[in-house]
Amino acid sequence: MNQNVLWSLRLGFTDKEASKISKKELASFVENSFSAPVDSSIPSFLENSPKTIAEFQQFRDLYKNAPREQKQEKQKLERQTFEEMKIWWIDKMITSEFPLREKMTCFWHNHYVAAFSKVKVNYWLFQHNQILRKNAFGNFKTLTKEIVKSNAMVRYLDNTDNRKGKLNENLSRELLELFTLGIGNYSEDDIKNGAKGLAGLGLGDDGAVYRPKFEDNESFVYFGKKGSFKIDEMIDIIFEQPNIPYLITRKIMQWFIYDNPKEELVHYYGGYLRKKDFEIKPLLIKIFTEEFAKNNAGSKIKSPLEYILQLTNELNIENPNERLIAKFLRDQGMDLFNQPNVKGWDGGNSWLTSQVFLQRNNVADLLCNGKNLTRGNKQNTENQMMAQNPNRQFKVKLDWDKSGSNKEIIAELEKRLLFKTDASDQEDFERILKYDFDSKTEGSDNAVLRLFNFMVKTPEFQLI
Numbered sequence: 001m002n003q004n005v006l007w008s009l010r011l012g013f014t015d016k017e018a019s020k021i022s023k024k025e026l027a028s029f030v031e032n033s034f035s036a037p038v039d040s041s042i043p044s045f046l047e048n049s050p051k052t053i054a055e056f057q058q059f060r061d062l063y064k065n066a067p068r069e070q071k072q073e074k075q076k077l078e079r080q081t082f083e084e085m086k087i088w089w090i091d092k093m094i095t096s097e098f099p100l101r102e103k104m105t106c107f108w109h110n111h112y113v114a115a116f117s118k119v120k121v122n123y124w125l126f127q128h129n130q131i132l133r134k135n136a137f138g139n140f141k142t143l144t145k146e147i148v149k150s151n152a153m154v155r156y157l158d159n160t161d162n163r164k165g166k167l168n169e170n171l172s173r174e175l176l177e178l179f180t181l182g183i184g185n186y187s188e189d190d191i192k193n194g195a196k197g198l199a200g201l202g203l204g205d206d207g208a209v210y211r212p213k214f215e216d217n218e219s220f221v222y223f224g225k226k227g228s229f230k231i232d233e234m235i236d237i238i239f240e241q242p243n244i245p246y247l248i249t250r251k252i253m254q255w256f257i258y259d260n261p262k263e264e265l266v267h268y269y270g271g272y273l274r275k276k277d278f279e280i281k282p283l284l285i286k287i288f289t290e291e292f293a294k295n296n297a298g299s300k301i302k303s304p305l306e307y308i309l310q311l312t313n314e315l316n317i318e319n320p321n322e323r324l325i326a327k328f329l330r331d332q333g334m335d336l337f338n339q340p341n342v343k344g345w346d347g348g349n350s351w352l353t354s355q356v357f358l359q360r361n362n363v364a365d366l367l368c369n370g371k372n373l374t375r376g377n378k379q380n381t382e383n384q385m386m387a388q389n390p391n392r393q394f395k396v397k398l399d400w401d402k403s404g405s406n407k408e409i410i411a412e413l414e415k416r417l418l419f420k421t422d423a424s425d426q427e428d429f430e431r432i433l434k435y436d437f438d439s440k441t442e443g444s445d446n447a448v449l450r451l452f453n454f455m456v457k458t459p460e461f462q463l464i
Helices: 003-011 018-023 028-036 053-065 068-095 100-111 122-134 140-148 151-156 170-181 190-200 232-239 244-256 263-275 278-290 304-314 324-333 347-350 354-368 406-417 425-430 444-455
Strands: 220-222 225-227 370-374 389-394
Touching: 003 018, 003 028, 003 232, 003 278, 018 053, 018 444, 028 053, 028 100, 053 068, 068 100, 068 122, 068 304, 100 122, 100 263, 122 140, 122 151, 140 151, 140 225, 140 232, 151 232, 170 190, 170 232, 170 347, 190 220, 190 232, 244 263, 244 278, 263 278, 304 324, 304 354, 347 354, 354 370, 354 444, 425 444
Parallel strands: none
Antiparallel strands: 220 225, 370 389
């Protein structure tokens, strides 16, 4: 695979940035990605969603006292808003000039999980997403402080039920286990005592706030220090711990490059993150530029997001249906804003089970034949992948060199799509695009499209 194409896919979702990477040093390209503007406007689909605590309480009271039919209608409207939010985000991923910010936002989205299934309030999920986007390349400690004090997080991890005399340890535990240190780097006492420092941190208009009535202001010991600590002070203490850089560094490497990064690399880059006072920008530049020089293609299984956006881009599908892309992601186990549990999507091998691979191949067939995606028959299983809808067709246009021979066209597609091939693959490709292939004949586009369809069904296309 062409190195510039590979890193365009890794730092975004398609090969659209490959030419920019080839014209600039990778570090310069990444710097441009850092400086891409952040849209802070509230989307119109959230217009009627409750935003303040008063509006939320009013909505809850109306819902509580509403007849069954009205409750169902309110649930339906909130669910529709939730689906619109997925579409809004997918559109950002597709249309961003430098999509690295969206890819990094998605990384944090799966690190600091707060899912719709429990949060329920769409505006709080939007706020959570915006905190991640704004801080995508910022400081790890600062982001941790901001996101833990989001309404979505305190609601998702039950800190609204955490109060003096009736402690709830969920947020305290996940702050250490999943967000910062990882298992084995804290004690159960740290979790229990941390819950005291988090007691009373509940919902607020612009984010979580402490409620004096429910606070626990007695002193406690936290990682060997004694005091009446609150959340910011607790996070400062956590970031003094020796193993703080390694969990996040490992996960960043897994997200972008290696499903199984070597521990020496994790410690090497983790040490650099600590040296840079937990600033994410310099860490990303160092990882990307140093790993760019290595032959490491094929070290990571594509997520459903990377797979579907690359496929639609390669086929030059105009105005792809983001609603159906969102359904594809859900059926592949990558439901945006709605991870299956607090640990988020597992990634790695979970992205390529036999069922997932079959679903991907079915989608490739449909798209290569210019047929849109829609939900399968309700009699099929819930995880049934998309089914053909003959009334929804579109044109596909694959880019290829019409002056090339069959071997030259095969080589062109290999460089764009596959991280490696062998003699057996070459034989298969040449059986589809034969030696006497003539690009001037009618049907030549279809012949190359058949080759493309075959290539994207190979195991090698599933890797990056």
